[in-house]
Amino acid sequence: MDVRIQIVGIIGAALLLLVILELVRRRRLLERYALLWLLAGVVLLGLAVWRGALEVLAELVGIASPPNALFFVAFGFVLVLLLHFSVAVSRLTDQSKVLAQRVALLEERAGPPHTARRRDGDDADLVAVDDREGVPSASA
Amino acid sequence: MPPARTALAVVPAYNEAATITGVVDALRRSAPGFDVLVIDDGSTDDTSQLARAAGARVVRPPFNLGIGGAVQTGFVFARDGGYDLMAQVDGDGQHDPAELGKLLAAMEPGVDMVCGSRFLVRGEYLAPVSRRAGIHVFAWLLSRFVGQQVTDPTSGFRLYNRRAIRLFADDYPHDYPEVEAVLMLHHHRLRMREVTVRMFQRGGGSSSITSGKSLYYMVKVLLALFVALARKRPVVEPGDRAPVAAG
Numbered sequence: 001m002d003v004r005i006q007i008v009g010i011i012g013a014a015l016l017l018l019v020i021l022e023l024v025r026r027r028r029l030l031e032r033y034a035l036l037w038l039l040a041g042v043v044l045l046g047l048a049v050w051r052g053a054l055e056v057l058a059e060l061v062g063i064a065s066p067p068n069a070l071f072f073v074a075f076g077f078v079l080v081l082l083l084h085f086s087v088a089v090s091r092l093t094d095q096s097k098v099l100a101q102r103v104a105l106l107e108e109r110a111g112p113p114h115t116a117r118r119r120d121g122d123d124a125d126l127v128a129v130d131d132r133e134g135v136p137s138a139s140a
Numbered sequence: 141m142p143p144a145r146t147a148l149a150v151v152p153a154y155n156e157a158a159t160i161t162g163v164v165d166a167l168r169r170s171a172p173g174f175d176v177l178v179i180d181d182g183s184t185d186d187t188s189q190l191a192r193a194a195g196a197r198v199v200r201p202p203f204n205l206g207i208g209g210a211v212q213t214g215f216v217f218a219r220d221g222g223y224d225l226m227a228q229v230d231g232d233g234q235h236d237p238a239e240l241g242k243l244l245a246a247m248e249p250g251v252d253m254v255c256g257s258r259f260l261v262r263g264e265y266l267a268p269v270s271r272r273a274g275i276h277v278f279a280w281l282l283s284r285f286v287g288q289q290v291t292d293p294t295s296g297f298r299l300y301n302r303r304a305i306r307l308f309a310d311d312y313p314h315d316y317p318e319v320e321a322v323l324m325l326h327h328h329r330l331r332m333r334e335v336t337v338r339m340f341q342r343g344g345g346s347s348s349i350t351s352g353k354s355l356y357y358m359v360k361v362l363l364a365l366f367v368a369l370a371r372k373r374p375v376v377e378p379g380d381r382a383p384v385a386a387g
Contacts, residue, residue, distance in 0.1 A: 097205055097314075101213045104179075104201040105220070 005067045009048030017041035036084055040077035047073060145224035149174040149240075150214030151196070152207055152296075153231030157185040164194035166237040167229065174227060174240070177217055181210040187231070207296075208317035215300075215309035226305050228298045235297040239337045243299040252304040252330035255322075256297035256337035274358055278319050281365060286326040290334065293319045297337055303330055313364060316357055320364045327368070 020037045023029035029037075047054045047070055058069040119125065124132065149167050153160050160178065167176050178191035182204035191198050199213055211228060218226040227243065229235045235256065243254045259279070275294050282290045296318055300308070307328055313320040325332050 093314075097209045100201040100203060100205055101209065101216060104199045104213055105217060108197060108199045108217075 002067070005070075006048060006051065009067070009070055010045065013041055013045035013048050017045060033084075033088070036077075036081055040074075040081070043077070044070070044074055144173070146222065147171075147174045147225040147227065148214070148218045148221065148223045149176050149227045149229055149237075150211065150218070151176065151178045151191075151229050151231045152181060152210040152214070153178055153183065153187050153191065154181045154204065154207075154210070155183045155185050155187060156231040156233075157183070157187050157190055159233035160187050160231050161190050161194045163229065163231055163233055163237070164191055164196045167240075168195055170238040171227070171240045175223075177214060178231065179210045179213050181205055181207075206315055208312055208314045211296075211317065212308065212312040215305055215312060218300075218305045219309040223305065224302055226300045228296055228300070230296050234339045236338060236340065239297075240299070242335050242337065243297070246333050246335045247299055247301060250331060251333050252301050253325055253332040254299040255292065255332055255334045256295050256339075257292035257334040258295065258337065258339050259291040260334055260336040270354065274354065277358075278361060278365075281362075282319060282322055285323055285365070285369065288326075288332075290322060290332075292334065293322050295337075295339075297339070316361050316364075319361050320368055323365060323368045327371075 017038070020029065020034055020041055024031060024034045047057070051066070054066045054069050057073070058064075058066040061069070061072070063069045063072060149171060151160070151163055151167070153163075156163075164176055164178065167174060176196040178187070178196045178198045180188040180191065180198055180200040182201060188198050188200055199217065201210065201213060205213070214226065214228070225244075225247070227240055229237060229240075239256065243256060246254045259275070275292065278293045279290050282293045294316075304325065307324065307330065308321065311324070313324075322332060
């Protein structure tokens, strides 16, 4: 196996792992979504480092060139991750539907929205007579 | 005689300003015992205001939920309000509230849902052939699945009793719910019946099922049917895992 593809594989997998860990550390990625990503990163890194395992895997499923087995595994992870997200999106869709229904029912129960109170007189009557002179201005 | 049952008419409406006043008026005239609840499913026209002015209560989800989510809001309202009966009447004027009496008469003990059908009497309903063909495919399949003649599974002119209300408040299909709902009833050993009704051409607005979407509709409903067949218990019983959970 060409040593260059091994180096590219190791660097790629290591970078992936670092990015995932950093995202979790900054709370940009929830642990439950990070788990699958971490598993993918660790497995890919392991296969890139340990050539023997890759060759065994390639032999097992009938892939002529071991580096292709790496792509094979990576593609498998991509599919699983996408499916994982579709499941997550479906759950969010369901949750937002239930929330929307509850909001709608609560709003109806709360009655009509508050409306502005109409007054007689003009804008000068917005404040009490005594306070009209003393309204502080922006420059004060 | 037992005391009169409490009844709610749920009218799902999406941009039905042209017809909603007529529908609510007709309901209040022909079915004065029914409380009227309009579900304004995120309309951008005056559907809410007109419905309220006509004397209906209006529930308005913050965004468009689609017919399934909208009608389910009505089921939750009916369940929480303790209604004995709930009718579903489209906001586009294709159902005649004067025929609610027929549905009510068919709601005998042991029947959980009565469905207004256009096809019990042949040759009455004039719709594009493609649409009728689609409905008949669903009807044929569904009849086999539930072991009972179902002629118009897409009809949204329905009357439900307490058991059906409770079932559908907990779980109602998302996109095009009518066909799947019949199968759900069957799985939960609830009984349905059909009665003949007339349906008008739409009074205004546009159907949620346009020609471009009809293929998607067919495929989606067929998928939902077969998935529902494979699903043993679509509804969560007390003590089961929550169907919608954050974790």
